[in-house]
Amino acid sequence: MNKLLPTSTAGSLPKPSWLAEPEKLWSPWKLQVEALVEGKQDALRLTLMDQQQAGIDIVSDGEQTRQHFVTTFIEHLDGVDFEKRETVRIRDRYDASVPTVVGAVERPNPVFVEDARFLRQQTQQPIKWALPGPMTMIDTLYDAHYKSREKLAWEFATILNQEARELEAAGVDIIQFDEPAFNVFFDEVNDWGVATLERAIEGLKCETAVHICYGYGIKANTDWKNTLGSEWRQYEESFPKLQKSGIGMISLECHNSHVPMDLIELLRGKKVMVGAIDVASETIETPEQVADTLRKALRFVDADKLYPCTNCGMAPLSRRVAKGKLAALGAGAAIVRGELLA
Ligand SMILES: [Zn+2]
Numbered sequence: 001m002n003k004l005l006p007t008s009t010a011g012s013l014p015k016p017s018w019l020a021e022p023e024k025l026w027s028p029w030k031l032q033v034e035a036l037v038e039g040k041q042d043a044l045r046l047t048l049m050d051q052q053q054a055g056i057d058i059v060s061d062g063e064q065t066r067q068h069f070v071t072t073f074i075e076h077l078d079g080v081d082f083e084k085r086e087t088v089r090i091r092d093r094y095d096a097s098v099p100t101v102v103g104a105v106e107r108p109n110p111v112f113v114e115d116a117r118f119l120r121q122q123t124q125q126p127i128k129w130a131l132p133g134p135m136t137m138i139d140t141l142y143d144a145h146y147k148s149r150e151k152l153a154w155e156f157a158t159i160l161n162q163e164a165r166e167l168e169a170a171g172v173d174i175i176q177f178d179e180p181a182f183n184v185f186f187d188e189v190n191d192w193g194v195a196t197l198e199r200a201i202e203g204l205k206c207e208t209a210v211h212i213c214y215g216y217g218i219k220a221n222t223d224w225k226n227t228l229g230s231e232w233r234q235y236e237e238s239f240p241k242l243q244k245s246g247i248g249m250i251s252l253e254c255h256n257s258h259v260p261m262d263l264i265e266l267l268r269g270k271k272v273m274v275g276a277i278d279v280a281s282e283t284i285e286t287p288e289q290v291a292d293t294l295r296k297a298l299r300f301v302d303a304d305k306l307y308p309c310t311n312c313g314m315a316p317l318s319r320r321v322a323k324g325k326l327a328a329l330g331a332g333a334a335i336v337r338g339e340l341l342a
């Protein structure tokens with residue numbers, strides 16, 4: 001990107017009400033079979049237009065093509081039985097009924113490559129595509145086959161690498177791995193979390209990113225955040241390792257968050273996607289508030305490495321609020337861009 005402070009979103013955007021019930025996470029599809037394929041493409045075009053009108057520079061599919069950021073990917077793999085469910089504790093935070101790994105995991109066919117190709121056809125702008133990270137994937141499953149979180153993570157890393165290479169060939173400019181689990185399992189991040197992520201990006205020439213966050217604005221996450229104290233220093237564990245890794249960009253939550261801004265210093269040299277939009281609040285930020293967050297971040301990241309972004313995905317918000325927040329992000333970045341160029 002030649003433009004200073006190129007804007008993007010962390011991932012998901014709300015779906016139209018004819019595609020899935022709005023303001024609800026992981027809401028089931030309202031269409032089936034061919035109508036669903038067409039509906040997802042129409043929704044992708046709408047979400048792209050929303051991003052363009054808001055002045056977002058690096059655009060995405062807004063995750064219109066998936067129901068869940070982890071499960072939709074896993075549904076396309078062999079070795080996982082979705083009928084056989086067990087209750088596990090997700091990210092050490094909430095219990096959920098999850099599918100079971102019953103055999104060797106494999107990717108018989110590409111998962112998102114057709115969708116990415118479709119997005120590529122719609123725009124000349126740089127495009128970003130999100131995939132789940134290996135650690136977050138294993139944390140969303142019951143493993144009755146490998147019986148080792150690490151072993152399964154390495155298997156997923158290999159599969160993610162196959163998918164990522166094909167996404168790159170389809171014209172994706174930035175491949176992002178979502179690893180909210182990095183804020184919870186610090187020992188595993190250290191032992192094999194970053195290593196498996198590096199396996200997932202092996203051989204890629206496009207930009208690579210990791211998104212670590214405090215999650216959507218759902219109750220389980222808000223309750224968890226209330227236990228974290230006045231300063232959230234979780235990133236302190238993973239940032240030094242990511243700084244030394246081959247991952248190019250790191251996406252983190254900043255606005256309305258208890259994350260001390262100076263933790264960004266630990267990433268010096270990397271590109272940083274600074275979350276300047278709170279996804280856990282219905283209140284639309286003003287462009288000036290966005291600008292303020294970006295100015296604070298500029299003390300710890302060089303201007304040519306700062307990518308204004310949202311804290312996390314906006315899927316559970318109303319379309320009106322999400323559009324307002326996108327516009328604030330675009331306008332806030334423009335203010336600071338103007339100051340830097342003045
Ligand atoms: Zn997130």
